[in-house]
Amino acid sequence: EKQKRAHLTVVVLVQAYYAFTLVLFVRWLSHYWPIWLKSEEFRLLWPVVWIGVDPIPAIYFLGVVVLGSGVLAVLFPTERWIRFLVFLALLLFVAMWNSFGKINHSLHAWLWIALIFVFLPDEGWHTKNQSISKRQPFLFVFWGAQVLFALFYSMSGIIKIYAAVHQILNSQVSVLHPYALAYVVANRLLQNGDESLLGPLIVAHPLWGWPFYLTAVLLESLALVAVIRPSLHRFWGIGLFLLHMSNWLILSVLFPDQILLCLLLLVYSPYRSQNLTLRRVIQQIPLVGVLFKRKESV
Incomplete structure (x- = not known):
């Protein structure tokens, strides 16, 4: 019974994480997107070096990827490829955000937690009638996120x-x-x-x-x-x-x-x-x- 409660809580918390991710994406882009479109000097980090080829359309594309992944994760958090897309979108956003000569670490934890959540199993999202063998990997991955955060x-x-x-x-x-x-x-x-x-x-x-x-x-x-x-x-x-x-x-x-x-x-x-x-x-x-x-x- 205790494990069932913990499993239900983890599912809710992971879904809340992706809901907050979408909110943060909207907040971040509403502030930084106009600044990036007007900027002429970048020190592009390796994940976003491709933006230097044609900055304006590339920045628009980045915004679409970021917002799109956030919406998909809220609707379909059970899909591993969508969770990976969120991690990729975060990686691109954080890299672009830090491509102005200064590395800001405040989003690193959010990025790494997204990577950990990619490894959540495909099974175990439904909270009813789940066996211990299906709940346990789900709980273990969440604990891994806690350990990384504390680290x-x-x-x-x-x-x-x-x-x-x-x-x-x-x-x-x-x-x-x-x-x-x-x-x-x-x-x-x-x-x-x-x-x-x-x-x-x-x-x-x-x-x-x-x-x-x-x-x-x-x-x-x-x-x-x-x-x-x-x-x-x-x-x-x-x-x-x-x-x-x-x-x-x-x-x-x-x-x-x-x-x-x-x-x-x-x-x-x-x-x-x-x-x-x-x-x-x-x-x-x-x-x-x-x-x-x-x-x-x-």
Whole structure:
């Protein structure tokens, strides 16, 4: 019964992913399509190098492929070739978006999740009377998407910790420094000329941001560990959601695509444990849980 519920949830979440993909396609193209049509200088990446042959019709063709694949995926998500077409459309769009001299990573997770979903089995989409042998591969592929998504965060956190060690050894300010977040905020706001709601407050009171910055690094670094503990899926998803909202309030940086993935893959995870107590959640948190158990034993 539990596996049936999880399978039903996965089917709904995958369909929601493709519905959101279509919405994002419309939003992205409505903004970037006119800009691309007027641009004269490109640094085309390899997936879209063909656009340089005749840019105007090629960009129109790209738009048709992107929108068409999004509509087809909403109508027929069970078809593998359509899911592959969505991945291809995302690859082309992301490549074109990054063909102006700067690589922006905010859409990479959405792209890679699309690739993982290509491997969803042809069978298992119907939620009634499905055998375990048909449900299990479906659930496994979705779990693979969760692992890959968490890997992005863990790599980001581990790189920060690695850089911190190097900076400490060279007597530089690292992410572990009490004023680290204040330095990051000041540099970001001055560099881009942005304004944020809480940024000036963090700069004026550097110590206020220190515990939040350390928590953010831990949330990122241990995300991969949290994914293999179903009881932490919702807790970690909410934590990453709050991390992104904090980035928006403090740095004026918002990644709505990442927030959607946090909700789809973690907050509403089909493997999340139900009716968990706060004590149980704390015990499952890496590092913190060990200290909590040791304190209880004493």
